[in-house]
Amino acid sequence: MNLRKYLIMGSQNCDRDPVIILEEAINSGITAFQFREKGPGSLNGRDKLELGRKLRSICKRENILFLVNDDVSLVDPLEADGIHVGQDDISVVELRRRFPDKLIGLSVSNDAEVANSPIDRVDYFGAGPIFPTSTKHDAKSPVGLEWIEKLKKLYPNLPVVGIGGINTRNASSVMKSGADGVAVISAVTRASNIKEAVERL
Numbered sequence: 001m002n003l004r005k006y007l008i009m010g011s012q013n014c015d016r017d018p019v020i021i022l023e024e025a026i027n028s029g030i031t032a033f034q035f036r037e038k039g040p041g042s043l044n045g046r047d048k049l050e051l052g053r054k055l056r057s058i059c060k061r062e063n064i065l066f067l068v069n070d071d072v073s074l075v076d077p078l079e080a081d082g083i084h085v086g087q088d089d090i091s092v093v094e095l096r097r098r099f100p101d102k103l104i105g106l107s108v109s110n111d112a113e114v115a116n117s118p119i120d121r122v123d124y125f126g127a128g129p130i131f132p133t134s135t136k137h138d139a140k141s142p143v144g145l146e147w148i149e150k151l152k153k154l155y156p157n158l159p160v161v162g163i164g165g166i167n168t169r170n171a172s173s174v175m176k177s178g179a180d181g182v183a184v185i186s187a188v189t190r191a192s193n194i195k196e197a198v199e200r201l
Ligand SMILES: Cc1ncc(COP(=O)(O)OP(=O)(O)O)c(N)n1
Pocket: 008, 034, 036, 038, 069, 070, 084, 085, 086, 087, 088, 089, 105, 106, 107, 125, 126, 127, 136, 161, 163, 183
C-alpha cells in the first residue's frame, strides 16, 4: 500500500475534465487516489457512478490504488481497493464486517477519536486537518504537525497520511513529522502545472 502521494478528488474540485486531471496526476507520480464526489457542485446518482467508473478504470490500468470516500454503495460496483471514512460516517466495525478484504482508512483529529475507534480494524489513518484548508467547508480546526508525531508514537506500524492545506511548500514538513504520505486535493487539482506540483510534492 503506497500512500506517499495520495490524490483526493471529485468533479467539484476540477476546473477541467477530472479524467484528464487524474491521468496527468498519475503520469506525474501520484501513488493512490480517493474518489470523493462530495459537497457543493458534486454529482449524484448515475452521474456519480459513471464518473467513478471512468476514474476507477484509469487507476486499474495504471495500477494505482483506488479508494472511495464515504459512499459504501460504490465499493462493489467500482471494485474499489478500499474506502475512507471519518468519525461521522459508517462505523469501521460495520465496514470491516461487510468488507473483510478491503483497505479501510479512518480520519482522526484528536486523542478521543483514537480512543473511541477500533484501530485493529483500520489499515491507515488520515490525520488532520494539519493546516487550514478552504476545500472542505466543515473541516475541523487545524491540528498541526504534532498530531502526526503523536500518532506515529502511539501506532508506529500503522501508516499515517497528513491531510488539509498541504501544498508543495509545506509537504516536506509533513513527511519530516513522520507521515507515510500526504493527501491533497487543491495542491493538485488547482495547480496550473500538475506535473510540477506532483513532482514537488
Ligand atoms: C486520507 C483522508 N483523510 C481524511 C479524510 C477526511 O474524511 P472525513 O473526515 O470523513 O471527511 P470527508 O472527506 O468525508 O468530507 C479523507 N477524506 N481522506
